[in-house]
Amino acid sequence: MSLSTIAYILAGLTAGGGITGYVRAGSVPSMVAGCSVGLLYALGAYRIQSRATYGVELALLASVVLAGSSIPRAIKTQKPLPIGLSTLAAFGLYSFGMAVANGRMA
Numbered sequence: 724m725s726l727s728t729i730a731y732i733l734a735g736l737t738a739g740g741g742i743t744g745y746v747r748a749g750s751v752p753s754m755v756a757g758c759s760v761g762l763l764y765a766l767g768a769y770r771i772q773s774r775a776t777y778g779v780e781l782a783l784l785a786s787v788v789l790a791g792s793s794i795p796r797a798i799k800t801q802k803p804l805p806i807g808l809s810t811l812a813a814f815g816l817y818s819f820g821m822a823v824a825n826g827r828m829a
Contacts, residue, residue, distance in 0.1 A: 725771075726768075726771050726778075726779060726782070726818065726819065726822055726827075727768045727769075727771040727772040727778075728768075729768075729782075729814075729815070729818050729819075730764045730765070730767045730768030730771060730778075730782040730785075730815075730819075731764070731765065731768040733761075733764045733782075733785070733786075733811060733814075733815055734761045734762070734763075734764035734765035734768060735761070736761075736811060737757050737760045737761040737764060737785075737789065737808075737811070738757055738758050738760075738761025738762070738765075739757075739761075740753075740757050740804075740808070741753050741754045741755070741756055741757015741758050741760075741761065742754055742757065742758070744757060756792065760785050760788055760789050763781055763782070763784060763785035763788070764781075764782055764785045764815075766778075766781055767779065767780075767781030767782030767783075767784075767785060767819075768782065779819050779822045779823055779827075780819075780823065782815065782819045783815070783816070783819035783820060783822075783823060785815065786812050786815030786816045786819055786820075787812075787816070789808060789811065789812040789815065790809065790812035790813065790815075790816060792808075793805050793808035793809045793812055794809045794812065797809040
């Protein structure tokens with residue numbers, strides 16, 4: 724699976740999750756955070772796909788932001804949603820981190 728496809732999938736999942744959080748609980752912070760991280764993933768995916776600079780790094784940044792917000796909550800609450808978000812973040816960190824480490828930017 725290409726890096727742009729991974730980033731687009733993560734963009735949809737995080738933005739969709741933020742919107743779902745707003746619809747189900749009226750949580751504006753969930754919507755803003757989910758859509759913001761989703762936008763970072765989508766922008767990274769677009770830049771990867773068009774072979775522009777900093778696409779992988781944007782997707783990696785989105786993963787770092789998602790991990791920073793979800794992993795501590797997952798550890799503290801042990802609830803399924805933060806654990807799922809942490810899993811997505813870890814997958815993104817691995818995928819985009821390995822690409823940066825190997826010099827594979829597209």
